[in-house]
Amino acid sequence: MSRVLNFSAGPSAIPLAVLERAQAEFTNYHGLGFSIMEVSHRGKVFEELHNNAIAKLKSFYNIGDDYAVLFLQGGATLQFAQIPMNIYTGGVAEYVNTGVWTQKAIKEAKIQNINYKVIASSEDTKFDHIPNFNFSDDADYGYICSNNTIYGTQYATLPSPKCPLVVDSSSDLLSREIDFKAHNIGLFYGGAQKNAGPAGITIVIVKKDLAARVKDSVPTPLRYTTQIEANSLANTPPTFGIYMFDLVLDWIKDQGGLNAINAVNEQKAAALYELIDNSDFYKAFAKPGSRSLMNVSFATPSAELDGAFVKLAEQNGMIGLKGHRILGGLRASIYNAVTQQSVQTLCEFMKEFQRTHG
Incomplete structure (x- = not known):
């Protein structure tokens, strides 16, 4: 596997x-x-x-x-x-x-x-x-x-x-x-x-x-x-x-050290937040200026769609996207070890999910 x-x-x-x-x-x-x-x-x-x-x-x-x-x-x-x-x-x-x-x-x-x-x-x-x-x-x-x-x-x-x-x-x-x-x-x-x-x-x-x-x-x-x-x-x-x-x-x-790590983290987070902010389907939880580069918490228009998102993501080889039980919704944790390619794959999945469920 x-x-x-x-x-x-x-x-x-x-x-x-x-x-x-x-x-x-x-x-x-x-x-x-x-x-x-x-x-x-x-x-x-x-x-x-x-x-x-x-x-x-x-x-x-x-x-x-x-x-x-x-x-x-x-x-x-x-x-x-x-x-x-x-x-x-x-x-x-x-x-x-x-x-x-x-x-x-x-x-x-x-x-x-x-x-x-x-x-x-x-x-x-x-x-x-x-x-x-x-x-x-x-x-x-x-x-x-x-x-x-x-x-x-x-x-x-x-x-x-x-x-x-x-x-x-x-x-x-x-x-x-x-x-x-x-x-x-x-x-x-x-x-x-x-x-x-x-x-x-x-x-x-x-x-x-x-x-x-x-x-x-x-x-x-x-x-x-x-x-x-x-x-x-x-x-x-x-x-x-x-x-x-x-x-x-x-x-x-x-x-390349912590500065290089941070630069990549900024690029990963920017890709996700840009997709979310330019969408009328997804909504970010945190306000601009306070947004995490590590954990992107967001949601679809309903809890039912959130659940469908998580299930379909797992079928497509992506795990850990369910939001915390306190907040609900969705969460993508994009720590240092998560590659830019992985984030890009997630972004493409999100676009397709919106197209088919929006």
Whole structure:
């Protein structure tokens, strides 16, 4: 069976070249006679891979030794609680609510019983745009989710507050260059399963001085400082996930780096949005200016047609186009691994579907 075109929101498409390289090395890593999954995370072979992945990520984001790169477990969801546990110091933590994932983070802040404030929200228009706001200079931290998979919204540029900025970048991780210094980023994190490999690894980039805020009352396994001191090896890390992440970093380099990746992502998204906007059949959910380059949420004139679209797309070798249950409609997730040709094929399918069902 030939491979389908995968527009799933996550876990999502992984570059074919990465999968093929992993397949070739699966039982015999670098000719050493074993799988990378079979060896100690404290041995020289894995240690080299682990440290190389950290160095590559730091290079892509141009960050220095004042930041630590951590490979953690528990998904991005655990970070909703772990962040206030570690970096809240008794002032105010400010959150921008742009959908389900920030709502979950705000819920955890409430459970932690910290002084938090939602300073902006787009909930009144069903999260169809990124609201305007300014973080307080003296806030303990300001929190955003840079891309919202359900609603198809994304910050075109990140804010640049004086307080430390915390960014949930789960669904646009490694999709564009980010100037950590210009945006005063204190903590930047994301699950790997959309742009950076398979599910099971969470990448956390945190300023070391921010991590040092942690109180003695925080359980040792949940302290960033515990993993910083152990180079993410305080417990057995998700070794295969780190291996796959490292392969994805190599693939990004082969594509020309993050600027080149972003240029392709812009072209893919532009093709889809242009088709939708010039149609009287399809309608995009997110407002112009807030539209995601990663997740294009849209709909046909009815739920029945949405269902027919998904079914016929699957028959034509395209999966993952059903919208999230909260929003309904349709969604094309066009992460880094989704090729321009795949998007063009989808566009041609959409035109034909409109012709036959419009």
